[in-house]
Amino acid sequence: MMDLHRQAFKEEAYELLAELESSLLELEERPDDQDLIGRVFRAMHTIKGSGSMFGFDDIASFTHEVETVFDMVRNGKLSVTSRLVNLTLAARDQIRAMLDAADSGAEADLQASAAIIVGLRELAGFGGGVAETDERHEEALVQQKDPVTYRIRFVPPRDIFVTGTNPLNLLAEMKELGTCTVVAQTDGFPPLEEMDPEGCYVYWDVILTTDQGENAVRDIFIFVEDDCELKIDVVAEHSRYDEQQDYKKLGEILLERGDITPQEMKEVLSRQRRFGELAVAEGILPEGKVQSALAEQKHVKEVRQEKQVADASSSIRVPAERLDLLVNLVGEMVTVQARLSQTAAQRDDAELMAIAEEVERLTAELRDSALNIRMLPIGSTFSKFKRLVRDLSAELGKQIEMTTEGAETELDKTVIEKLNDPLVHLIRNSIDHGIELPEVREAAGKPARGTVHLAAVHSGDSVLITIADDGAGLDKEAIRTKGIERGIIPANAELSEKELFCLIFAPGFSTAKTVSSVSGRGVGMDVVKRAIENLRGSIDITSVRGQGTRITVKIPLTLAIIESLLVKIGDDSFMMPLALVDECVELTREDVARSHGRNLAHVREHLVPYIPLRRHFKISGAPPEIEQIVITQVDGMRVGFVVDHVIGEHQTVIKSLGRAYKDTEGISGATILGDGSVALILDIPQLVQAVETEQN
Amino acid sequence: MAKVIMTADDSASVRQMVTFTLKQGGYDVVEAVDGKDALQKLSTTKVDMLITDLNMPNLDGIGLIKGARALASCKFIPIVMLTTESQDSKKQEGKAAGATGWIVKPFKPEQLMAVVKKVLG
Numbered sequence: 001m002m003d004l005h006r007q008a009f010k011e012e013a014y015e016l017l018a019e020l021e022s023s024l025l026e027l028e029e030r031p032d033d034q035d036l037i038g039r040v041f042r043a044m045h046t047i048k049g050s051g052s053m054f055g056f057d058d059i060a061s062f063t064h065e066v067e068t069v070f071d072m073v074r075n076g077k078l079s080v081t082s083r084l085v086n087l088t089l090a091a092r093d094q095i096r097a098m099l100d101a102a103d104s105g106a107e108a109d110l111q112a113s114a115a116i117i118v119g120l121r122e123l124a125g126f127g128g129g130v131a132e133t134d135e136r137h138e139e140a141l142v143q144q145k146d147p148v149t150y151r152i153r154f155v156p157p158r159d160i161f162v163t164g165t166n167p168l169n170l171l172a173e174m175k176e177l178g179t180c181t182v183v184a185q186t187d188g189f190p191p192l193e194e195m196d197p198e199g200c201y202v203y204w205d206v207i208l209t210t211d212q213g214e215n216a217v218r219d220i221f222i223f224v225e226d227d228c229e230l231k232i233d234v235v236a237e238h239s240r241y242d243e244q245q246d247y248k249k250l251g252e253i254l255l256e257r258g259d260i261t262p263q264e265m266k267e268v269l270s271r272q273r274r275f276g277e278l279a280v281a282e283g284i285l286p287e288g289k290v291q292s293a294l295a296e297q298k299h300v301k302e303v304r305q306e307k308q309v310a311d312a313s314s315s316i317r318v319p320a321e322r323l324d325l326l327v328n329l330v331g332e333m334v335t336v337q338a339r340l341s342q343t344a345a346q347r348d349d350a351e352l353m354a355i356a357e358e359v360e361r362l363t364a365e366l367r368d369s370a371l372n373i374r375m376l377p378i379g380s381t382f383s384k385f386k387r388l389v390r391d392l393s394a395e396l397g398k399q400i401e402m403t404t405e406g407a408e409t410e411l412d413k414t415v416i417e418k419l420n421d422p423l424v425h426l427i428r429n430s431i432d433h434g435i436e437l438p439e440v441r442e443a444a445g446k447p448a449r450g451t452v453h454l455a456a457v458h459s460g461d462s463v464l465i466t467i468a469d470d471g472a473g474l475d476k477e478a479i480r481t482k483g484i485e486r487g488i489i490p491a492n493a494e495l496s497e498k499e500l501f502c503l504i505f506a507p508g509f510s511t512a513k514t515v516s517s518v519s520g521r522g523v524g525m526d527v528v529k530r531a532i533e534n535l536r537g538s539i540d541i542t543s544v545r546g547q548g549t550r551i552t553v554k555i556p557l558t559l560a561i562i563e564s565l566l567v568k569i570g571d572d573s574f575m576m577p578l579a580l581v582d583e584c585v586e587l588t589r590e591d592v593a594r595s596h597g598r599n600l601a602h603v604r605e606h607l608v609p610y611i612p613l614r615r616h617f618k619i620s621g622a623p624p625e626i627e628q629i630v631i632t633q634v635d636g637m638r639v640g641f642v643v644d645h646v647i648g649e650h651q652t653v654i655k656s657l658g659r660a661y662k663d664t665e666g667i668s669g670a671t672i673l674g675d676g677s678v679a680l681i682l683d684i685p686q687l688v689q690a691v692e693t694e695q696n
Numbered sequence: 697m698a699k700v701i702m703t704a705d706d707s708a709s710v711r712q713m714v715t716f717t718l719k720q721g722g723y724d725v726v727e728a729v730d731g732k733d734a735l736q737k738l739s740t741t742k743v744d745m746l747i748t749d750l751n752m753p754n755l756d757g758i759g760l761i762k763g764a765r766a767l768a769s770c771k772f773i774p775i776v777m778l779t780t781e782s783q784d785s786k787k788q789e790g791k792a793a794g795a796t797g798w799i800v801k802p803f804k805p806e807q808l809m810a811v812v813k814k815v816l817g
Contacts, residue, residue, distance in 0.1 A: 005716070009709035042751050046707045049780060052800035054709065162765065164774040169817040221767070223797035223815070258758035 007056045013099055016043045020092050024085050031080035036189055040088070041070045046208035047095065059098045066091045069124045078124060087119045118132055121649050128175075130355040147178065149236045149300055151257070154221070162198065165224055171204060173220045178210030179306070181294040181299040205292035207299040215545055233257075236300055241623045249470045250276055253293040262283060286670035330363075330370040332651040334446035335672045339652070364651070373665065376416055378456045378465075379407030384420075385427055389452060399449040400431060401437050409456035411463055415555055419465070421670040422531040426467045426551055427452060429525070433550050434471030442548065446470065457684055459554070461558040462668060468550040474543040481501050501541040505529040564652040564671075566679065567630060567643040569614050570621045576641065580632045580684050584646050587627045600628055601640055610640030611691050613682075616666075632684050639688050654681060665690055699744040699782040699816060702732035704760060704783050705754045705778070714747060717805040721812065731755025735763045738770055746775045747799075747808075750786055758786070758793050765794035774815035779802075 020043040020586060027036045044067040052060030064338075072078040091430075094113055152174070156167050174180050183205045190201065208217065213230060221230055233256070254260040262281070268278045276294060279285040279426075291349060337359050344356035380406045393400040435441075435450035442448050453468045476497065482487040483503045495503075507526040531555055532539050544548040564575040585603055600607045610629050613619075629640035654669045662665070668683035701723045703714040715725045726741055728734035732754040734746070749809060750757035757777050764770040774796040779787055787798055796815050799808060 005709060005713050008712050012707060012709045039753075042753065045751050047781075049778075049801040050707050050709050053713065053804075072739070163791065163794055164772055164815070166774075166815075166817055169815065172817060173814065220814075226791075309791075621786050 006054045006056075009050050009056070010099055010102070012050070013047050013059075013095070016047055017092055017096050018559060019043055019098075021089065022090055023353070024092070027080055028082060034074075037070070037074050037080070041067065041074050044070055056098070056102060059102075060094055062091070062098065062113050062117070063095060065120060069120045072124055081123075084120075084123055087116060087123065091116050091120070099511070118294075124334050136310070146237060147209050147303070148213075148234055149207060149303060150214065150217060151211040151231075151232040151235045151296060152206040152217065152227070153203070153257075154206065155198050156224065157227045158196070158199040158201070160200045160224065161230070163224075163227075167200065167202075167204070170220055170224070171206070172218070174206055174208055175488045177212050177220075178208055179299070179303055180209075181207040181295045183288065183295045184652075185286075185288045185292065187286040188290050191280075200691070203229075205295070206634045207296045209299070209303045235296065236304075244475060250290070250293050250297060253296055254285070254289070257293070259289050259293075320324060327370050327374065330367050334363055334367055334651060334653045335674075338674035339676065340674075367651075374412050375410040376413050377408050377410050378416055378419075378463075379404075381416055381420060381423070382407050382454055382456075385423065387455060388424060388427060389431065392428065397437060398431065398433065398435055400435055400452055401449055402452045402454065404454045406456035407521055409458060409463060411456075411555070415463075418531065419553075419555065422528040422553070423465065423467070425528045427454070430467055430469040430471065430549065430551075434469040434473075436472050459577065459668070459683070462554050462683075463684070465555065467552060467553075468546040468548060473545040473547055473549055474504070475540070475545065476500055482509065498541075501543060505539070511631045563683065564650050564675075565630060566644045566647040566650040567628070567641075568647060569617070569643050570619050572617075572619060573647075573673060573677060574613070574643070575650065575679050575681040576630055576632065576684060577681070578649060580631050582631045585629050585631065585640075587629045587642055589625065601639075603629075603631065603640075608640050610642050611687060612642040614642065614644070616687070616691075639684075641682070641684075641687075652679075652681065698722055699725045700724045700726060700742065701745045701747060701812065702728060702737065702741075702743045702815075703747045704728040704731060704752065704757070705747075705749040706730050707749070708742050710749070710778075713805065714775060714808065718812065719807050720805075723812070731757060731760035731763070734760050738764055738767055740763060742769055743773065745773055745812065746770065747778065747812075748775065749778045750790065758789055761790060761793040761795050776811055 008695045020040060021045070023039045025035050027033065027040065030036065031206045044063055048060050048063040048067055051057075051063060065632065066541075069078065069084075070088070073080060073084070078084070079524050094109075094116055097109065097112075132425050144447070154167070154170070156165075164281045171182055174182075183357060185205060186201070188203060189195070195201070211215065214234075214398050217232055218225065218230075219227065221371050224230075251265050252259070254613050255262065255265060264279075264284050268282060268284065276290040280287050297314055309676045315513045337356075341356045341360055344352040368521045386404075389400055391404040392398075430452050435452070436444070436446075436450035442452060453466070454467075455464075457464050457466075479500055480489075480495070482492075483500075483506075484491050486506070486509065488506050489495065490505060490508070505525045505528075507524060509524060529539055532555070536556045540554070541549065542552075563578040565578050565581050567574050567576060585601070587601060591601060594602070599612065601610050602608075608631055609628075614621075614623055627642050627644060629642050630646065631638055633639075650673075652671045654671060657664065666683050666687040667680050668686070669681040671679050671681060673679050703711055703718070703725060705711045706728075706729055707762045711729075713729050715727060718725045719762065727738060728737050730752040731748070734748065736754060738746070746760075748757045748760050752760075755763070755786050759774055761777065762788060764775060765774075775794065777787075777790045777795045778801050779790070779798050780801045788800065797811060799811050
């Protein structure tokens with residue numbers, strides 16, 4: 001945007017310089033023409049002012065020097081001589097050179113600038129040497145941390161309205177600074193017939209508690225401070241509450257403000273009534289002043305109470321290990337609680353049942369709050385990526401829209417942090433290598449605008465994060481060629497699609513023909529893979545040439561408690577994440593016979609494929625007469641799982657399997673049931689995938 | 697309805713920047729190329745605020761402020777003048793003429809918006 005303004009400034013500056021030149025030449029003929037002098041000054045002034053506004057600081061500081069000299073001419077302190085005109089013309093040429101240089105990025109001749117300035121300064125009679133440019137005030141305003149309460153009396157001038165100032169705006173600004181109590185003082189009102197309807201007779205007492213410091217308060221009055229009466233006093237520094245045990249008494253406040261003398265106060269105090277009432281009744285003070293002081297008393301009291309509440313509820317920092325320990329213990333506790341509930345149910349003991357129920361309720365609460373401490377929705381990371389996509393697509397001349405799904409999916413905070421870099425890289429890859437330029441896309445019959453879809457979903461004890469684009473897809477042949485070239489695979493290797501795609505995770509592997517500013521920064525997919533593996537996660541690629549690439553990152557939660565459905569096959573228990581479960585239906589022997597050996601079930605006129613888990617896991621024994629199908633939804637597809645019995649919903653504390661079982665397909669973890677037995681947690685998406693592969 | 701702000705400046709680039717900034721902030725903008733042009737437009741157009749440069753041909757900023765304050769429609773509107781740091785005496789003159797406040801040149805768009813928000817409420 002700034003470039004547009006810069007360009008506009010340059011065009012204008014060239015015009016002004018042309019005008020300056022002709023004015024100067026005329027001025028040489030008529031050195032006393034005030035109108036011409038004014039024109040020269042204005043041209044210079046505009047170039048200076050606008051120049052620094054649009055970043056031409058060199059031009060601004062140089063022109064400032066010339067302007068200063070011409071200001072003297074304008075004020076009659078210096079007369080127009082041919083030397084002055086010569087120097088000014090030289091200055092004009094120099095400004096032009098600087099403008100030209102700004103385009104090409106070249107430096108203008110600084111010595112020439114200095115020579116002209118020295119000449120002008122000599123002429124003006126204030127010594128040689130190159131002037132130092134105006135130093136801008138550093139805005140090193142240190143923010144005050146502790147809130148301070150100020151007492152502000154703001155008495156605007158009577159004619160404040162004729163300068164277009166609305167005092168209410170100033171009061172509103174103060175309210176933005178902090179806790180603010182405003183008391184309008186109206187004792188200055190004249191009798192109606194003497195009143196000027198355009199005058200301002202009100203003034204205000206403001207009690208303001210702010211952590212922005214006194215300067216911020218003064219800044220509000222920057223336009224009016226010369227004309228109004230403004231008094232700012234510190235009433236209380238809230239960082240030092242302990243030293244200020246008592247609230248100030250009303251009399252003390254009035255005394256401090258100078259609204260009452262000690263004698264007056266003493267007099268009034270000698271009579272034993274409430275001081276404020278007395279003072280007003282005695283006519284020593286107008287009602288408004290007392291109200292204002294009372295307001296201050298109340299304000300300070302309230303702010304202090306707020307502060308105490310805030311202090312009490314402030315956060316604390318805890319090392320992550322302590323939280324890990326807490327969450328682990330809660331996990332154990334949930335398991336024990338399940339056991340307690342089960343035992344109580346078996347004993348049929350009303351008292352024990354009551355205790356078990358109480359423990360169950362408390363454990364649930366404890367579990368939720370312990371887990372909540374560390375869990376954060378991934379959404380904030382997602383929105384950061386939106387910016388990345390926007391910037392990158394602009395940089396590469398591509399049109400890309402980013403869609404997200406599952407931003408509310410919660411993940412452990414540390415996991416989210418560690419996921420950031422790998423995800424950034426994957427998205428970059430999608431944009432740089434995946435999505436084509438608009439023309440290419442249109443030629444291929446696709447919309448010019450590409451899409452990057454970012455999705456997160458819980459899956460068992462994992463979170464699946466998908467980055468899918470509708471770009472060019474991976475070029476299998478290019479990958480194969482590159483792989484052979486790099487010596488990663490032998491020339492005659494027979495690789496499956498999956499194996500081929502995995503090659504892109506090899507160190508130093510890139511199919512990009514040119515190294516762009518986006519990718520090819522020495523960070524390859526191998527780094528991404530390592531980062532994911534360090535989180536004990538996995539990464540999976542599917543891609544269709546011309547249609548796009550889908551990268552799925554699977555990140556396990558180190559420990560999580562999920563709602564699941566407990567099912568049984570024979571004597572074995574299994575858990576299915578409830579989030580993926582749609583419904584349960586029955587499967588009778590007749591149904592099986594009717595489908596002629598195909599694993600398809602009729603569910604309300606729809607065919608749903610199913611996986612007989614008993615057969616899949618090779619569990620011995622005969623299935624019951626009526627089996628159950630648990631129908632799940634994976635990637636928008638309904639898939640059933642045949643089990644013997646559905647037991648019901650269960651709180652599942654997930655325990656990860658040991659290293660020896662880490663490659664077990666279809667199982668994502670285990671849990672301990674109330675009776676102490678182990679149930680395996682089914683990895684539904686992986687099971688579906690495994691069966692699909694089998695069939696292919 | 698959006699508030700209307702007039703910018704009076706003989707520098708096209710400053711006008712462009714001021715206009716652009718104000719429009720981004722949701723205001724409508726009327727441009728005037730100098731004090732005379734501004735005063736003419738003020739007599740027919742109702743504005744909620746005026747931002748004026750001081751050095752302008754035909755009629756300068758001080759003259760414009762005085763002229764505007766004499767118009768019934770502009771009697772109480774905020775008028776902000778654009779000055780440079782070297783023009784402290786002008787600031788006083790402008791205030792005496794009825795200016796509400798000032799913005800020191802050079803300024804950044806956000807500084808301009810802060811002042812507009814301050815005086816326009």
